[in-house]
Amino acid sequence: MIEIIATTLEDVKRIEASGADRIELISGFSEGGLTPSYALIKRAVQSVNIPINVMIRPHAKSFVYTEEELQLMLEDILIAKELKANGVVFGVLNNQNKICRPSLEKLLKACDGIDVTFHRAIDELSDPAAGIEILAEYKQITNVLTSGGKGNIVHNIPIIKAMKEKAKHINIMAGGGLDFHNINEVMKNTKVPQYHFGTAVRYGKSVFGDVDGEKLRLLINTMSESII
Template identity: 70%
Template structure:
């Protein structure tokens, strides 16, 4: 499973045309991805046939949210469901950089019928492996995006492999720093079932660059060989 970040309708079209499996739709890619507008969600879902998972993130300050911000996220999830998304992507921590269970459960309460990905907030934990064990208690969580913690993803392959082994029903998505040079090694060392790419397939490897379909097709072929 290959997931690619989209921030525009044209991004989404190029991702589908290149043969990727799923889109993660965001706004503000330069901020690591925030909740996209409802009209963008609607148009992207209408314009592609592959699954579209939508980022639910109200700000880029941290992954710690007030009660009011959680309520905003709940409403965003409800509207995203009405717009026929495949799933949503979120994460919530407390001030101790632990998974915030009350916030997580409030969000999951409105996620019936759609896939849920817990995003790279898990990399902020002291022990991401323990984090995946906590998340695995929730059947609604289908995926977790991770670099195996902070630092270079290549240095965290053993952590990602441990997460894969303890994730139960959750699909581990390896992402954050993947490129043409390291992807084969990461596949071999982690055995992750899914892979996530952002700027590496954009012109200039920039958050502001357009998706390069030739580069994306080459990447997909490299992974699937």
């Protein structure tokens, strides 16, 4: 499973045409990803046949949310469902930098029938592997996006492996620093089922660059050959 970040309709179409498996639709790439607009979600879902998971993140200040912000997130989840998105992407922490169970449970109540990805908020934890054990208690969580904590994803391979061992029904998705230079090493040593790319397949490796279809096709071919 290869998931690619999209911020525009053109991104969405290029990602599908290049052969990727799934799209994470966001706005505010330079801020780590924010909730995209209603119109963009609607048009994106209508434009392609591959699954689209929608970022649910009202601000980039932190992953700690007030009750009012949680209400915004709940409404955005319902909108994504209404617009036939495949799933949603979010992460919630508390002031102690741990997974916030009350907020998580509140959001999950709105997620029946769709995929749920807990994003790289988990990398803020002092022990991401312990965080996976908490998330694995919730059957609605289908994926967790992680680089194994802070720092270089290659250096974090042992942590990603530990997370995979504790994930139970959850698919671990490696992402955050993946590129052409390290993907084979990460695939070989983690054997996680999903991989997530952002700037690695964009012109200039920039959050402001468009998706480079040729580069993305080359990446997918490289990964396929590595599996073989």
